[in-house]
Amino acid sequence: MQPDHRLPLRLFATDRFPINKLNIYSSPEILPFLRRVLSDTKEFQTIRQSCFGKLFDIPSRQAPISTKLIHSFLSRQLICGGDHTLFSVFGGNPFRYGLQEFGAVTGLNCSPFTEGYHPDTAKAVVAGKDVVWQKLFGEKNMITIAELCQMLEEDKDMLFWKKIRIALIIIVDGVLIAHKQVPRPTPRYVRMLTSLKTFFAFPWGRESFLKTISCMKPPKPAPPKIKDPIAWLVHKLKQRSFRLQGFPLTLQLVAFRAIPQLLHFIPAPIDNRTLMDLEDGYLPQHGSINFIDIRRVEFSSNLAVSPVIAIENQAEPGWGDWPNQTKDDRLMYLEHLISEKFTFNKAMWPGGVTTEPLLKNPKARGHRHGNKKLTRVKQSLKPKPTIKKETSSRKQRRISSYFTRSNVNTFTNEQLTEMVLVLQKQMKQMQNLLNQKKRKAHGRQSSFHTVLSRCKKQRSSHHEDQGAPIDQDFPDTHQSGVETAPVKPLASDPPTDQNQQIHYYSGKLKMFRNYHKIQEQPQQ
Template structure:
């Protein structure tokens, strides 16, 4: 997805093109994918009071963790939680919150360390839980993943997108969850895609390894004649973070609203200097062939559609359970 970005001047969102169809990843899509709080940030005065210690008092770090402030990694905190089963509940709870926020939601470059500001915030549990960690995480993603404004020419843009790797801060898994929602055909390469269990529904003694998507899988989906890319929903004023709007994006949103028929031919350009992507021999992949003999693919598509219908029914059942009819 990151290599399929559109270069826009909108600072609060990213646009992609997949299979010739435009996709928007804004704060709204991030919130829909994660469920994290994305409300407005608290006033600067409240934030400064929560992230700094009062004059004449010592930082909360010394009481909660000890040692040199900012020198402890998240991995060390996890080891401490496992090593001290009799740790007081007030300390255990706060350390767990620090691990979740620093190690998952605001994750930075390795090794990830607990920040003095987050540790100071956890002193006030009510303020900590009310803070919009989702908005904070989303801003970190944009800062590290979005094609920035310092693009001098086409060559510099191509060089940026041709990087073999990029370190993304925040919670980049949200981009993958976003892709699964708006490109449902990708789910056919995800094991047990129809399941919606979470940690509250079942006990998971050990997390399985994340399945990586091979380039041939993505290309097969992108060039499939069964590809369906859901259009971006209308912009929600609740999640608007900037009054600026790129005129080209405004025109693109107008075309989407008018149900314009997008295809690959209307997106000219691209870079072909890299070697062609081919299927791995070890995987014995036949998906890069034409769709002339795609009976297996049609079966997969039916499975995806059936999985989406079952999810809808499951949500209806849960809704009826939570809100029974009188």
């Protein structure tokens, strides 16, 4: 079958998609955190009754973000003329992600902005200069969403007017409009907290969607540095990681509604709970859908894709619509085929980058090579019979026990450091005493061993048993003609005679070197 060139072009050619991940700034785990911290409070009741209340009705099993799944839909998108609509083709079947779909999965207000307002042209507010900012955060010009969460959790005496506003700014800048690696409050949104009624009436769904969709499609209008917006997006999606702002989880939620078969490949048991039911304050800690399972669904013969998910009628005029939106002929032709319930297939989609390798249908789960029967696979999963062996009553030792000296005490790092400093000071005093002995010998003994042997003879004449001299070599630092000041003995040193002091410090030196030998042994 030949491609239908009246349809929009693919960004990447059919079955030639990059396999990478995304860097997503939004933190949906903030929602169950607020559910726990504000449990049974007037503040949380106010939030549940506001435009943000339905965020807590998101299915908990679908809430953990799968960057691989979202990246798959971005790389399968069509190049459409509509700035605020993304069409992705999965298994040859298109599905739409737009403002109406965004509002359907979040419950946020997607009404039109007030006349003259647009996020890109809104007047900036300086952090710390606004009255509301000063009342909430004091003199801090910079504060993070994480710090606000900590304030909310630790300050049990926080007043209602402050607690509700901090919780709202956490939702807006931490979940919906996240645009920084380390999310911080946006001064413009903080100023809007002057009136809660005005804050709740603002179309946060439209604001969040614009921030989200702007990162998913070729930029329009393109910045001066970007000469080819389509090539720019292709390059970004082929990178190892690509950042997304706003609330990208919504694309995943729309995909789960459009392609229900994906839900069977979430590596977690079936769970009908919502974020409101997570009383522990954490999202489910299960894994995400991997690339192989995504391809299994895409190549499935039973694949069913809804081009447009069910959307409830809204009473607000202009809800989910874009005034004066232009559509090219290809997009209008695609929407016409969808309205006619046309049966799509892979071969009819034209265009796309062909540099990526061709993806193939993965093997079914449980498939094995050779002539082995599936029953053998089941048998291999049975536990092996245990064989009783005579084991030694002596337990296996840690290898470090073979290098441990039983006569060495255990010291802390601080104690060892203090010991080293004391020994170094005592060694210096011993060296000074040795220099004095050398001067008295008129320079005839210049060797360390000679001095110690002479001291031994003098000691024997007094019938004193102070132990054998040290046998280790020591560098001779004596220089003729250099006068050395007399050194006063330490208060902790009991010997007063010079010979006794020399042998006292010799013993200290031996301890010091034994300590270094212990330190040089292998660390386990």
